[in-house]
């Protein structure tokens with residue numbers, strides 16, 4: 001409860017006597033570890049970010065979808081040793097069902113596409129902005145939740161789909177004032193690994209696991225990578241070839257090593273050609289070491305990074321042509337990306353690109369004496385019906401308090417309901433920027 005005072009705000013205090021001690025239940029007022037509250041200032045920034053996510057999705061003709069934050073655990077159980085699996089926020093519910101807070105949105109999207117089946121006409125272009133969870137040991141003090149913007153194209157086997165998705169991310173970043181000097185995209189294809197594994201007759205069943213191991217190449221010593229690959233059943237010769245290929249940073253070099261007969265080189269050449277036509281060539285570069293950490297990718301993969309090298313990946317995505325069929329659905333090609341709401345804010349802060357977002361209310365309406373409270377409510381309603389925002393002063397407050405509040409909420413106008421004016425069907429309007437004050441008839445108020 002607030003204790004009013006003349007300073008134009010309220011202090012948190014106890015108007016009523018403290019509850020009896022046995023009712024006292026002192027709670028931790030902080031949010032659970034790894035999670036965030038969004039007080040108004042932070043919520044304005046989040047809404048601004050999400051508005052831009054959704055505006056770009058609209059520009060690209062995508063439809064919004066959403067799914068439950070809670071899914072069956074089985075949706076995320078894959079045997080490839082992914083980090084996302086180790087950090088699954090899962091539990092048994094009161095019905096003894098194994099459930100999980102979603103760590104990503106793509107499996108839910110695949111589930112919905114299969115559920116809708118033949119009623120859907122392909123291609124689908126769907127987007128979602130949803131909270132995703134992981135149970136991370138807090139030793140690293142990292143977040144356990146973030147909001148992800150996902151864009152997915154379902155039913156298009158051509159690389160034009162991936163090119164379109166990267167174009168949508170570049171469009172988004174440009175809207176925020178970020179340039180190709182700030183952010184780049186490392187692009188590769190998992191078909192590179194596939195072609196190498198095939199040359200060494202390594203079974204397809206190992207493909208996902210090998211990708212997950214290789215995704216750790218920047219995070220753990222190379223000897224550990226080699227040992228994990230060996231334990232997974234990859235021959236020493238194949239491991240050497242894999243590591244050698246992963247260091248390639250030019251498509252020309254890749255073609256020299258792999259030849260031009262395979263799909264990997266063809267897909268990547270087409271993507272870079274499309275990037276030129278979309279006008280974002282300066283944003284992307286080939287980097288064979290990019291595999292991404294999700295087992296289900298099967299083709300092109302990409303990752304947005306900050307060129308300053310200080311932040312974690314800004315976004316990531318790729319083609320996942322087998323995911324729907326592994327869930328029992330038809331063999332439908334698909335690709336998509338996830339873009340988190342946290343790293344981008346760190347980047348905007350670093351670049352001085354955070355927007356100035358303040359509370360803005362058009363009117364503050366105040367009764368000049370207690371007997372005019374109902375009149376003030378009438379005035380507020382008239383303005384609101386006309387689409388004007390109104391902060392209605394709800395208690396008896398001195399004018400000094402009202403002016404302070406008007407300044408704090410950036411009100412454009414102060415509407416004063418006084419007795420003599422009200423008797424004549426008028427109210428007093430003060431334009432706070434200029435100080436100009438005039439009376440106006442109630443039915444002319446707008």
Ligand SMILES: OCc1cccc(Br)n1
Nearest residue numbers: 132133134143144145146
């Ligand atoms: O990007 C991986 C991820 C998934 C869920 C929650 C958070 Br925080 N991070």
